[in-house]
Amino acid sequence: MITFLARVVLLVQPLILLSWLTSPAFAYTALSDHFLKLVPSGGDDFDIDNGKLLAPILIPRVPGTPGQAAAQEHFVNFFREELPSWSIEWFNSTGKTPVTGNREIPFQNLLFKREPPWVEEGQSNLLTLVAHYDSKISPEGFIGATDSAVPCAILMHVARSIDRFVTQMHDEMNALGEGGTVPMDMGVQILLLDGEEAFKDWTETDSLYGARALAERWETSYHPANSFYKNPLDQISMFVLLDLLGAPNPSVRSPFLPTHWAYRAMANIEQRMRQLNLLESTPDGPFLPDAEKVISRFGRGMVEDDHIPFMRRGVPILHVIATPFPTVWHTMDDDGAHLDMPTVRDWARIVTAFALEWLDMMEVEPKDEVPASR
Ligand SMILES: *[C@@H]1O[C@H](CO)[C@@H](O)[C@H](O)[C@H]1NC(C)=O
Numbered sequence: 001m002i003t004f005l006a007r008v009v010l011l012v013q014p015l016i017l018l019s020w021l022t023s024p025a026f027a028y029t030a031l032s033d034h035f036l037k038l039v040p041s042g043g044d045d046f047d048i049d050n051g052k053l054l055a056p057i058l059i060p061r062v063p064g065t066p067g068q069a070a071a072q073e074h075f076v077n078f079f080r081e082e083l084p085s086w087s088i089e090w091f092n093s094t095g096k097t098p099v100t101g102n103r104e105i106p107f108q109n110l111l112f113k114r115e116p117p118w119v120e121e122g123q124s125n126l127l128t129l130v131a132h133y134d135s136k137i138s139p140e141g142f143i144g145a146t147d148s149a150v151p152c153a154i155l156m157h158v159a160r161s162i163d164r165f166v167t168q169m170h171d172e173m174n175a176l177g178e179g180g181t182v183p184m185d186m187g188v189q190i191l192l193l194d195g196e197e198a199f200k201d202w203t204e205t206d207s208l209y210g211a212r213a214l215a216e217r218w219e220t221s222y223h224p225a226n227s228f229y230k231n232p233l234d235q236i237s238m239f240v241l242l243d244l245l246g247a248p249n250p251s252v253r254s255p256f257l258p259t260h261w262a263y264r265a266m267a268n269i270e271q272r273m274r275q276l277n278l279l280e281s282t283p284d285g286p287f288l289p290d291a292e293k294v295i296s297r298f299g300r301g302m303v304e305d306d307h308i309p310f311m312r313r314g315v316p317i318l319h320v321i322a323t324p325f326p327t328v329w330h331t332m333d334d335d336g337a338h339l340d341m342p343t344v345r346d347w348a349r350i351v352t353a354f355a356l357e358w359l360d361m362m363e364v365e366p367k368d369e370v371p372a373s374r
């Protein structure tokens with residue numbers, strides 16, 4: 001009898017432990033209506049001519065050209081000047097492409113990260129927000145406003161908007177002696193990836209240059225023995241990839257059943273913000289229409305994008321990409337003038353709120369703050 005009981009306990013305990021540790025939604029509390037009202041839109045910073053975030057990257061950003069360097073400088077300066085608590089890391093690689101012969105083209109990912117100050121290597125789980133910053137080599141002069149200048153600018157806005165709450169959270173956890181219990185050791189990183197676009201035709205080797213190099217490296221970059229997460233891929237709590245955003249009437253589908261719960265969280269934020277009259281756009285339908293998608297309708301179809309090398313290695317993915325693609329996709333019309341600014345600012349609000357909610361920021365809700373009128 002005793003051995004039997006002991007066995008049951010042994011069997012049951014790991015299960016409980018496992019569900020505790022793998023629960024992706026540790027202490028997941030929805031933002032209050034009040035907090036949602038405080039979420040900023042970015043306003044004029046998304047202006048296409050003078051806006052601080054977006055205007056400087058509405059230029060061709062082809063790898064190996066001065067536009068690539070200008071975009072990099074914009075991102076690095078922004079984090080250095082406005083968000084000094086974030087670490088800045090480069091991940092550089094080179095590669096040949098089908099149209100550039102023997103020349104090695106530089107593909108240079110930029111990684112911006114903010115972790116709790118007490119964590120050791122391999123200890124924090126990281127909400128990972130991703131967009132590509134390169135632009136397509138043809139047609140000549142192609143800008144790629146939705147593809148993906150706007151997503152990059154949105155991620156800068158998110159970083160800036162969540163920063164003070166992250167600081168407060170870390171300070172309060174420190175004061176209370178919390179932290180060090182892995183599910184609470186949450187951080188956030190922003191990956192601005194290079195070389196997403198094909199130079200000629202989209203193939204396995206002519207596309208996703210930056211993402212492939214990074215995922216491959218991370219897979220074998222082991223943290224010290226006994227680290228909670230074995231490598232940087234393992235630390236990604238969710239890989240949220242934004243792409244092709246900024247055109248009117250976007251429809252972002254939910255292709256992945258394992259992360260559908262996270263999609264629903266974002267869809268729920270959109271719906272609540274719309275009900276609270278916090279969004280400006282007036283689309284034909286919701287941006288995220290699949291909240292009620294039933295299990296039997298999930299298949300294997302997906303859009304190939306920077307998540308692929310990560311997904312193949314087991315990383316959970318939330319792919320925020322408009323399908324059908326914007327009508328301007330891969331044409332000269334994918335420029336600032338064809339953006340729908342209310343849609344851009346609404347995405348900025350939705351993604352910011354999603355990040356705040358993911359990082360459990362109701363813990364530091366600024367109760368006394370009064371929402372600015374829009
Ligand atoms: C990566 O490339 C950038 C841009 O050329 C350069 O500034 C940076 O120092 C490089 N970083 C590393 C680690 O090689």
Ligand SMILES: [Zn+2]
Pocket residue numbers: 136147197330
């Ligand atoms: Zn593209």
